Amino acid sequence: MKILRSSLASPYFTSLATVALLVLMFGMGSFAYTGFFSLQVILNLLIDNAFLLVIAIGMTFVILSGGIDLSVGSVLALTTMISAYLLQSWHWPPLLVIACVLLIGSCFGALMGALIHFFKLQAFIVTLAGMFLARGLCYLISINSITIDQPLYVELSQARLGILGAFISPSVVIAMLMLALAIYLAHYTRFGRAVYAIGGNEQSALLMGLPVGRTKVLVYAFSGFCAALAGVLFSFYMLSGYGLHAQGTELDAIAAVVIGGTLLSGGYGYVAGTLTGVLILGVIQTLIAFDGSLSSWWTKIVIGALLFIFCVAQRLMSMSAGGIGSASPVSKAA
Amino acid sequence: MSTPMHTQPISEAELSSAASNTPQPLPSRLSHTLRHPLIRPLAALALLLAIDFFVIPGFFRMEWKDGHLYGSLIDIVNRAAPLILTALGMTLVIATRGIDISVGAVVAISGTVIALLIGGNVEMHNGVPQYVSQIPMGWAIAAAMGAAILCGAWNGFLVATLGLQPIIATLILMVGGRGLAQLLTDGQIITVYYKPFFYLGSGYLFGLPFSLFIAIGVFLIVALLMRKTALGLFIQAVGINPVAARLAGIRTAALIFFVYIFCSACAGVAGLLISSNIKSADANNAGLLLELDAILAVTLGGTSLAGGKFSLVGSVIGALIIQTLTYTIYSMGVPPEVNMVVKSIVVFAVCLSQSPEFRHLWKRLFGASAQEKQ
Secondary structure, three states, X not given: OHHHHHHHHOOOHHHHHHHHHHHHHXXXXXXXXXXXXXXHHHHHHHHHHHHHHHHHHHHHHHHXXXXXXXXXXXXXXXXXXXXXXXXXXXXXXXXXXXXXXHHHHHHHHHXXXXXXXXXXXXXXXXXXXHHHHHHHHHXXXXXXXXXXXXXXXXXXXHOOEEEOOEEEOHHHHHHHHHHHHHHHHHHHOHHHHHHHHHHHOHHHXXXXXXXXXXXXXXXXXXXXXXXXXXXXXXXXHHOEEOOOOOOOHHHHHHHHXXXXXXXXXXXXXXXXXXXXXXXXXXXXXXXXXXXOOOOOHHHHHHHHHXXXXXXXXXXXXXXXXXXXXXXOOOOOOO | OOOOOOOOOOOHHHHHHHHHHOOOOHHHHHHHHHOOOOHHHHHHHXXXXXXXXXXXXXXXXXXXXXXXXEEHHHHHHHHHHHHHHHHHHHHHHHHOOOOOOOHHHHHHHHHHXXXXXXXXXXXXXXXXXXXXXXXXXXHHHHHHHHHHHHHHHHHHHHHHHOOOOHHHHHHHHHHHHHHHHHHHHOOOEEEOOOHHHHHHHHOEEOOEEXXXXXXXXXXXXXXXXXXXXXXXXXXXXHHHOHHHHHHOOOOHHHHHHHHHHHHHHHHHHHHHHHHHHOOEEEOOOOOOOHHHHHHHHHHHXXXXXXXXXXXXXXXXHHHHHHHHHHHHHHHOOOOOOHHHHHHHHHHHHHHHHHOHHXXXXXXXXXXXXXXXXX
């Protein structure tokens, strides 16, 4: 009994539960549908969700620091739009375009972070306005979708890297590199420790002499960078720029982070958990695609249900643990 | 004040406290009025209307036609009614330090339920098409409101009983709720043919849009409850310090629970109005991003997102500002998409103007330049 309790309260528990759930869902799919159990299906999860993984990585840092970033989906759309415009209308070299949009994304995030930190505005409302702004800017460039036919982009979108008889796309490699970098950043650097400390208790972090302001701005800048990178991957995937791209992705990203075991009150979680969160969302969609009779709205319903289960589990755990994140019922609005 | 120690200029706070203690001379009474929390939103609305007066020809013209009043202003209030309703509910939620981002989904759910129950049957009776509803409209409205209240109870349960963060608790319904609405309609848009139902969203009473009366009615009820009972005080107490409120004997959990129910109920009514107005239920798009507009309206009205301070009138004005802004942008022939950029800039400006840090910085910059001039 005691072992059960301590394992329930152990920091790994939600992450383990997520992995178990992932295996279970994949197992169910393998039994139910022929052709589900194959390496390519697993790799397709990564191919289709590489951009979501990158966005969710940035979101993980923001949530770990006790904030939230609602602008990521529209920053992604803005990135595809700017890339498409620069490539198609101004014929800039692709690498310059990529560097340019990554810079824009980071600056956008840093600006929001600065507003949040220096003017003590709520992250929720600032990033909400950022979301409006980025989507609106998309439409200022063009209301219609712009197709990208730049050779490098086309080549990257069609490239297939063989692996054990199956294949992945270059986007997956980039997303995985990003994941490795993020794990390193979160768990092995001063920056990462500062992020966890701020999420745990900002006042304490301040009193400990941690660079709270700089870290918070950097966290939002990193999230903006990730959103822009996801936008680049997304434009490899879709070969177009469009203001309606990736609508609601911010919610998927938040869902992935929560399902991956990161506490929404901040300060606790694993970046690697976010990968399992993204994969679970991917598996749900694959199951629905394989079934054929289930419709797309089941995705939303299942994600909602999973969010519910994980939030309640987190809450119950933090209540039994007593310490971590045991916020009062009405602690944080955002 | 006259001691030689006091060489520094008197701060604004000192001035205002002095002004409130002493009998007020005219200029300070004026400045006191200017500091009223509703002045800023009202000024913004007035500014917008003034711009409209110059930019849109015949903006203030009203016409009496077929027993109805027609005109841009009427149009704006008619369209603002759903937003006003949601903003009223949202105000109370935000006043308790919460937030409800599921109102858009609730709008979709209540609109879907009523459209499904009323149905869209056209039956031919002796060669005359007759529109019939599947069940009486009263029951359908009750069912739709019941669904909305259930949604609110769900949110309230998660926030008040389980103690989840409001934004996450309502995120669950925001994601799942629209899915449920789509499940009910099979992803289709359901058209309603039943005439009496259209009265809700596009009917006229005493020459004015009926939806306006619903919005005013709900506003009056809430305002009376807040002013004439202790409810408003309790809500403020919970928003300012939930722990202290609980220790002072307020049933915090129950209060929060009912605030979320009220917010969803308001969204439910908004859903009825919207689906009646467009004569259909669109689970994909009805109430999309409405939560953001509602939060924006509440913020514009001067309600603090940190909880505690709230203004119902302010939220109504905020909703009117948003609708007027939308109307202006549409009428000026600017692509409607620009709306989002304008809205976001307004949010940034409002948030910054509410931030003491920003005001401090502004004063320092402004003060410095004033000193240079001297």
